[in-house]
Amino acid sequence: MVKYTGWFMSQILVKDLSKTFSVAQRQPGLVGAIRGLFSRVYSEVHALNNVSFTIDPGELVGYIGPNGAGKSTTIKILAGILVPTSGECLINGRTPWRQRRDHVADIGVVFGQRSQLWWDLPVIESFELLRDIYRVPPQVYRESSAELIHMMDIESVLDTPVRMLSLGQRMRCDLVASLLHRPSILFLDEPTIGLDAVSKLAVREFVRQLNQQHGVTVILTTHDMDDIEALCRRIVVIGAGTILNDGDLAGLRRKINPERRLKVEFADNPVSISMLDSGQVLTEKTVRVVGHEGNTLHLAFDPGKITTTDLIHHISSRFAVKDLFVENPPIEELIAQLYGDTRVDKVSDV
Amino acid sequence: MYWRLALSSIKAQMQYKLSFGLSAAGQLAGTAIEILGIWALFTRFGSLPHWSLSEVCLFYGVVNVGFAVADGMATGFDHFGVDYVRTGNFDRLLVRPRGLILQLLAHELAIRRLGRLVQGLIVMVWALTDLGIDLEWPMIVFLIYTIIGGTCLFLGLFVFQAALSFWTVESLEVMNTLTYGGVESSQYPLSIYDDWFRKFFTYVVPLACVAYFPILLLLDKTDPLGSSRLFQLLAPVAGYLFLAAAILAFSRGVRHYTSTGN
Numbered sequence: 001m002v003k004y005t006g007w008f009m010s011q012i013l014v015k016d017l018s019k020t021f022s023v024a025q026r027q028p029g030l031v032g033a034i035r036g037l038f039s040r041v042y043s044e045v046h047a048l049n050n051v052s053f054t055i056d057p058g059e060l061v062g063y064i065g066p067n068g069a070g071k072s073t074t075i076k077i078l079a080g081i082l083v084p085t086s087g088e089c090l091i092n093g094r095t096p097w098r099q100r101r102d103h104v105a106d107i108g109v110v111f112g113q114r115s116q117l118w119w120d121l122p123v124i125e126s127f128e129l130l131r132d133i134y135r136v137p138p139q140v141y142r143e144s145s146a147e148l149i150h151m152m153d154i155e156s157v158l159d160t161p162v163r164m165l166s167l168g169q170r171m172r173c174d175l176v177a178s179l180l181h182r183p184s185i186l187f188l189d190e191p192t193i194g195l196d197a198v199s200k201l202a203v204r205e206f207v208r209q210l211n212q213q214h215g216v217t218v219i220l221t222t223h224d225m226d227d228i229e230a231l232c233r234r235i236v237v238i239g240a241g242t243i244l245n246d247g248d249l250a251g252l253r254r255k256i257n258p259e260r261r262l263k264v265e266f267a268d269n270p271v272s273i274s275m276l277d278s279g280q281v282l283t284e285k286t287v288r289v290v291g292h293e294g295n296t297l298h299l300a301f302d303p304g305k306i307t308t309t310d311l312i313h314h315i316s317s318r319f320a321v322k323d324l325f326v327e328n329p330p331i332e333e334l335i336a337q338l339y340g341d342t343r344v345d346k347v348s349d350v
Numbered sequence: 351m352y353w354r355l356a357l358s359s360i361k362a363q364m365q366y367k368l369s370f371g372l373s374a375a376g377q378l379a380g381t382a383i384e385i386l387g388i389w390a391l392f393t394r395f396g397s398l399p400h401w402s403l404s405e406v407c408l409f410y411g412v413v414n415v416g417f418a419v420a421d422g423m424a425t426g427f428d429h430f431g432v433d434y435v436r437t438g439n440f441d442r443l444l445v446r447p448r449g450l451i452l453q454l455l456a457h458e459l460a461i462r463r464l465g466r467l468v469q470g471l472i473v474m475v476w477a478l479t480d481l482g483i484d485l486e487w488p489m490i491v492f493l494i495y496t497i498i499g500g501t502c503l504f505l506g507l508f509v510f511q512a513a514l515s516f517w518t519v520e521s522l523e524v525m526n527t528l529t530y531g532g533v534e535s536s537q538y539p540l541s542i543y544d545d546w547f548r549k550f551f552t553y554v555v556p557l558a559c560v561a562y563f564p565i566l567l568l569l570d571k572t573d574p575l576g577s578s579r580l581f582q583l584l585a586p587v588a589g590y591l592f593l594a595a596a597i598l599a600f601s602r603g604v605r606h607y608t609s610t611g612n
Contacts, residue, residue, distance in 0.1 A: 021610060022610070076441070079441075079444075079445050080444060080445065081441050081444045081445065081608065082608055082609070083608045083609050097608065100444065101447045101448070102447070104444075104445045104446060104447050105447035107445070109445045111441070111442075114437075114438065114439065114441075114442070116442055118358065118362065119362075120362035120363075120365050121358055121361065121362055125358060125361075128354075129354060129355060129358055132351045132354045132355075133351060133355075133446055133447070133448055134446075134447060135447075161365070
């Protein structure tokens, strides 16, 4: 048994957490369905295998991995929704699934795809209901609601029923709602999914302030690489139920794949790689074509072998270029490489 | 907290005034037709053996008041499979520091059920007056204890239905047969039914214990089926126990959910 002995220890302590689901296999056809009523064949899905990590107060951690890797399962266990098959977890000294009510009084949870606000009520009334549900003292509520509403800039929508809000407005309100009771930890499950650029930036800025000025510990799951780059100093990568990497983003890139991407849109006709690389210079520098559509070519290169400026110069001095884009390889690819095979999509997102 | 939430749900329902008005009026009309039906049966065919129209109306009133209250409170349980389990919204309730039953009761206080409640009360009071039953305190307390027993029983049916939806995502229409069918059949005295039917509504889903038996006591009438006065006095307890059993089943369901997800 792990003992939580004082405030100076980790706020979140996860040790050898495993979760196995039994999934009934469906057999095809009517006969299969009827047979399934009487005898079911179960297969075991190992959603988590001995996951361990610790998080200190005030950290902002990105928790990433492809669909079905075990992200949601982990978050659900930490939030007290799911009971693990084995392993331990202590958050603020409590085991989430054994002391559910005490535990959840001190955390905030935002599911990007699922609002916690009352659909037909004005936003402010949802806040007041949450105040009552969480038993927030009136004084605390007055202060924290005023501050959060100001930070998220939602004064103008407070009297609007939630069903009439845009997705971006709703997410801002949801963030405020999850923090009214001043939790010490905030779980954000894909908070920027489907948001427009302005709202994304606002959400990120808000999370950053919350973390830096108020010391709230934040655990963020996302598929948006920009969220990670903008916010997280530490990233935990999970794949097929196992922690694959735990560290900062730059370290992750160096470790897996230093490659960067150059997207070139040519002014006129499509340009093939053989035309582009008549002198074999690019091949020598290990520049590869990873895709093309219409007039656009996607190139992958290693900045250690050819600098970005040299590559751009090489191309633009020979062809008419309309637009250029330098980017990092998408996080999914990075993780797929980290994992090293294709088992990634085998397990559904539970 | 319950009342805050319940009040908000009423406010939310009031946002759709037309829909609210229509469904409350519909309920009122629907239950009025039921009463007309009973009345027509009696005028057309004389009376049921042993039972007068006003006695049957007393059954009707007591059962419907109990059911209307349960039905109004239990929307969260009634829609549980679709609204909470299938959508995963149940997770939301789990991350709030409150009891799950309380949160589900607070899901909605369906005021459109007022129609049935009002109707049931009117019929009940009329029947009591017509039968010339002395409403002294012990009687009133006994009547209320019976009606609450009925409310508990119907709530129990809704809670059972919710508990089942942890295991099956199929629609649980069969449970409606029990709730709505139960209301219909317990409006008539148990003695007119077949033996297996009586046993079912006494020992499995004890609807007779919150309608037929206690009302015999209220009417001071001998049971053609031969139940004792003591049994009639204690019978409504079955309703309370039924709800307790349903809540146990529901918490088993919650344990199942938290170990398997959805």
